Amino acid sequence: xxxxxxxxxxxxxxxxxxxxxxxxxxRDKLAARGGRPIEVVAVSARSxxxxxxxxxxxxxxxxxxxxLARDPSIDVLVEVIxxxxxxxxRAVETALAAGKPVVTANKALLARHxxxxxxxxxxxxxxxxxxxxxxxxxxxxKTLREGLNGNSFTRIYGxxxxxxxxxxxxxxxxxxxxxxxxxxxxxxxxxxxxxxxxVEGHDTAQKLAILAxxxxxxxxxxxxxxxxxxxxxxxxxxxxxxxxxYRIKLLGVAVRTEAGIEQRVHPTMxxxxxxxxxxxxxxxxxxxxxxxxxxxxxxxxxAGGTATASAVVSDLADIARGVxxxxxxxxxxxxxxxxxxxxxxxxxxxYIRLLARDRxxxxxxxxxxxxxxxxxxxxxxxxxxxxxxxxxxxSGNTGDPVPVIxxxxxxxxxxxxxxxxxxxxxxxxxxxxxxxxxxxx
Amino acid sequence: xxxxxxxxxxxxxxxxxxxxxxxxxxRDKLAARGGRPIEVVAVSARSxxxxxxxxxxxxxxxxxxxxLARDPSIDVLVEVIxxxxxxxxRAVETALAAGKPVVTANKALLARHxxxxxxxxxxxxxxxxxxxxxxxxxxxxKTLREGLNGNSFTRIYGxxxxxxxxxxxxxxxxxxxxxxxxxxxxxxxxxxxxxxxxVEGHDTAQKLAILAxxxxxxxxxxxxxxxxxxxxxxxxxxxxxxxxxYRIKLLGVAVRTEAGIEQRVHPTMxxxxxxxxxxxxxxxxxxxxxxxxxxxxxxxxxAGGTATASAVVSDLADIARGVxxxxxxxxxxxxxxxxxxxxxxxxxxxYIRLLARDRxxxxxxxxxxxxxxxxxxxxxxxxxxxxxxxxxxxSGNTGDPVPVIxxxxxxxxxxxxxxxxxxxxxxxxxxxxxxxxxxxx
Numbered sequence: 001x002x003x004x005x006x007x008x009x010x011x012x013x014x015x016x017x018x019x020x021x022x023x024x025x026x027r028d029k030l031a032a033r034g035g036r037p038i039e040v041v042a043v044s045a046r047s048x049x050x051x052x053x054x055x056x057x058x059x060x061x062x063x064x065x066x067x068l069a070r071d072p073s074i075d076v077l078v079e080v081i082x083x084x085x086x087x088x089x090r091a092v093e094t095a096l097a098a099g100k101p102v103v104t105a106n107k108a109l110l111a112r113h114x115x116x117x118x119x120x121x122x123x124x125x126x127x128x129x130x131x132x133x134x135x136x137x138x139x140x141x142k143t144l145r146e147g148l149n150g151n152s153f154t155r156i157y158g159x160x161x162x163x164x165x166x167x168x169x170x171x172x173x174x175x176x177x178x179x180x181x182x183x184x185x186x187x188x189x190x191x192x193x194x195x196x197x198x199v200e201g202h203d204t205a206q207k208l209a210i211l212a213x214x215x216x217x218x219x220x221x222x223x224x225x226x227x228x229x230x231x232x233x234x235x236x237x238x239x240x241x242x243x244x245x246y247r248i249k250l251l252g253v254a255v256r257t258e259a260g261i262e263q264r265v266h267p268t269m270x271x272x273x274x275x276x277x278x279x280x281x282x283x284x285x286x287x288x289x290x291x292x293x294x295x296x297x298x299x300x301x302x303a304g305g306t307a308t309a310s311a312v313v314s315d316l317a318d319i320a321r322g323v324x325x326x327x328x329x330x331x332x333x334x335x336x337x338x339x340x341x342x343x344x345x346x347x348x349x350x351y352i353r354l355l356a357r358d359r360x361x362x363x364x365x366x367x368x369x370x371x372x373x374x375x376x377x378x379x380x381x382x383x384x385x386x387x388x389x390x391x392x393x394x395s396g397n398t399g400d401p402v403p404v405i406x407x408x409x410x411x412x413x414x415x416x417x418x419x420x421x422x423x424x425x426x427x428x429x430x431x432x433x434x435x436x437x438x439x440x441x
Numbered sequence: 442x443x444x445x446x447x448x449x450x451x452x453x454x455x456x457x458x459x460x461x462x463x464x465x466x467x468r469d470k471l472a473a474r475g476g477r478p479i480e481v482v483a484v485s486a487r488s489x490x491x492x493x494x495x496x497x498x499x500x501x502x503x504x505x506x507x508x509l510a511r512d513p514s515i516d517v518l519v520e521v522i523x524x525x526x527x528x529x530x531r532a533v534e535t536a537l538a539a540g541k542p543v544v545t546a547n548k549a550l551l552a553r554h555x556x557x558x559x560x561x562x563x564x565x566x567x568x569x570x571x572x573x574x575x576x577x578x579x580x581x582x583k584t585l586r587e588g589l590n591g592n593s594f595t596r597i598y599g600x601x602x603x604x605x606x607x608x609x610x611x612x613x614x615x616x617x618x619x620x621x622x623x624x625x626x627x628x629x630x631x632x633x634x635x636x637x638x639x640v641e642g643h644d645t646a647q648k649l650a651i652l653a654x655x656x657x658x659x660x661x662x663x664x665x666x667x668x669x670x671x672x673x674x675x676x677x678x679x680x681x682x683x684x685x686x687y688r689i690k691l692l693g694v695a696v697r698t699e700a701g702i703e704q705r706v707h708p709t710m711x712x713x714x715x716x717x718x719x720x721x722x723x724x725x726x727x728x729x730x731x732x733x734x735x736x737x738x739x740x741x742x743x744a745g746g747t748a749t750a751s752a753v754v755s756d757l758a759d760i761a762r763g764v765x766x767x768x769x770x771x772x773x774x775x776x777x778x779x780x781x782x783x784x785x786x787x788x789x790x791x792y793i794r795l796l797a798r799d800r801x802x803x804x805x806x807x808x809x810x811x812x813x814x815x816x817x818x819x820x821x822x823x824x825x826x827x828x829x830x831x832x833x834x835x836s837g838n839t840g841d842p843v844p845v846i847x848x849x850x851x852x853x854x855x856x857x858x859x860x861x862x863x864x865x866x867x868x869x870x871x872x873x874x875x876x877x878x879x880x881x882x
Binding site for chain 1: 742770
């Protein structure tokens with residue numbers, strides 16, 4: 001049996017402790033499959049004294065993760081500290097510059113500095129693996145990097161944030177509001193005390209930027225992602241979606257268009273019968289479309305200590321076996337700057353929910369504004385909501401705004417925005433229109 | 442740029458021509474990602490003159506695939522001839538014995554001779570890759586071999602035959618019989634003129650045996666698989682499944698039990714809300730359960746020239762990059778002979794549909810026989826079928842047998858078989874009972 005692969009572990013939180021546990025439990029199997037054992041030899045974390053359900057005494061303690069990265073006694077650095085800045089960044093850079101392989105679960109770091117780190121890794125012939133950074137338990141990074149090598153990807157999209165998917169699933173099943181479900185998620189530990197990063201779509205955007213880079217060979221650029229979160233979604237939207245044969249999911253979508261690569265994160269109507277629509281709760285899923293191939297969907301746990309750690313361990317097993325691939329599948333020097341397709345040029349169907357003022361001419365005005373932008377409608381739903389105490393007016397109208405739901409045929413984002421701005425200027429609607437994009441398969 | 446990887450292609454049917462096309466279309470990308478170009482240099486097929494929608498003139502023609510395998514001018518053999526026997530077998534053996542990597546799509550060969558070929562490959566330090574052999578477009582082989590390395594698998598199951606899934610989906614959607622849907626499938630080219638191998642579950646069994654070997658580190662053994670096909674499934678079963686919240690799928694299931702590894706292929710009731718139940722038409726899907734992890738499901742195209750060829754090409758890309766893993770993930774010499782869990786010891790819920798003779802005491806007899814085997818019932822559905830011309834009898838009974846549907850709590854295969862044998866001996870039912878196993882997630 002060959003020399004063990006000696007691991008330095010930077011970060012001993014939920015994921016770090018699960019990595020230690022999985023390596024111990026899988027010791028013999030990993031050694032047999034990888035041709036050499038994998039052993040944690042040294043660890044680093046912010047607080048040495050913190051209570052953990054694991055005994056750290058048998059590992060060497062290195063207070064500074066950067067010193068750990070530099071330590072000649074470790075063969076590979078596992079970085080599960082998190083965050084785009086130091087010390088995670090400097091620890092990873094230090095290891096790579098020393099030609100040492102790095103396994104990281106740090107999506108923020110990769111989204112922000114992915115291309116520079118890939119350049120550094122390749123210059124020093126070091127491996128940089130990050131299966132755990134996107135959709136934890138789903139082997140999507142490896143699948144894009146190595147598993148579907150022969151194909152030309154056209155689109156990749158997915159449910160990449162378990163918190164949002166839990167909230168939307170719960171809203172749909174329980175006919176509850178966003179706020180009620182967010183509180184549930186917080187109580188269950190699925191959402192942070194400050195949920196902004198998750199529910200406003202930023203977490204999804206970071207992961208999407210990484211996936212787009214793997215799929216299209218472009219430099220990671222989280223700033224090229226258009227982002228909308230789920231906090232504006234109401235039970236009325238979920239009811240309407242249900243009636244129309246859709247579910248609402250927060251999707252990250254990256255698609256190759258004539259205008260460039262379109263990257264967007266927003267609540268999305270997906271047909272109920274698609275694989276992605278069936279994914280409920282904290283589960284994640286990614287669908288890949290390639291030229292001439294039926295779509296491939298991977299569904300599995302997106303987060304959690306064990307799922308994330310299991311991805312870290314499979315990267316370590318690859319390193320033990322000597323597998324090496326460019327970090328983003330394509331040689332870093334040949335990755336192109338992303339040509340960003342502006343969101344205004346996005347084309348697709350739209351769900352629009354408006355509150356039309358209940359007075360003569362409102363409907364005609366709305367119809368005219370849409371027609372001016374050449375938007376055709378696939379369906380119109382209008383209903384007077386049930387009121388507990390109806391007020392009758394002379395014309396038989398209640399005077400209250402009437403919810404109107406429009407489904408458009410494929411049109412452009414620009415046309416929709418212009419039409420709705422005109423409708424608002426015309427003062428025929430009350431409040432802001434709700435707009436949800438439709439993604440067909 | 443390094444020397445090209447020179448491919449000898451044995452078999453130039455649908456898959457072979459698609460491999461040539463994908464390698465040509467993806468030339469630059471594959472060279473960039475793999476560090477060297479991949480080029481077909483020689484081909485072999487049964488008939489040189491056959492009309493193909495591709496020009497073979499630019500490739501050297503080697504009439505005998507075994508001679509092609511031996512040819513020193515090729516670096517890797519792609520075998521897409523098919524069949525467990527020669528010439529496929531001898532061509533693969535010849536290449537491996539010469540230390541040459543082999544990529545094959547041949548499930549029959551691997552199911553029958555997988556372990557011996559893996560031994561041969563490892564003895565000669567040759568790579569043996571076969572992503573295309575199971576669920577064509579889904580990277581399940583790589584996922585089991587490399588992508589989920591850290592885990593201990595407990596169960597793997599899937600929809601591995603597009604023909605059967607097409608037929609069952611169509612029966613359900615159109616309320617049609619097996620025979621009607623089989624004819625549809627044949628017309629559409631989804632089923633062979635002789636459909637036995639597909640519809641009786643043998644194709645699924647071969648693929649399952651390969652997956653079980655990858656998941657559990659046991660020697661491939663297709664004879665250890667219990668097999669039942671879908672030809673006995675009726676619209677009445679699909680209706681009952683629908684009412685009870687299930688769909689019927691032909692699943693291949695391999696599960697680690699205390700008695701050993703249970704491998705079985707049979708029509709299965711799966712809860713409607715599971716990922717696998719949503720898979721309709723010719724699509725394939727595989728779900729993997731590992732200790733302490735939520736299940737991972739991969740969904741995608743199972744067959745077709747492009748999907749299969751794309752799997753072949755990603756294996757070639759791995760070889761170009763120098764990736765090597767034991768063929769079945771585990772070193773061949775350490776793979777164990779499968780300890781087969783006998784089907785009689787299978788435990789789970791059962792759907793049983795019987796035609797009870799409409800006479801006093803039938804129900805009591807059936808109930809007694811089940812109780813004798815300690816089988817508890819979760820539900821009982823009994824309905825008199827609507828008849829166009831009802832015949833009344835003195836007792837108000839029609840005299841015709843009455844369909845009764847029983848859903849059992851978890852019990853054993855043995856108990857179910859014994860109870861039903863007793864019920865048949867008691868002559869209280871008419872015809873053979875229908876038995877469908879239930880698979881929970």
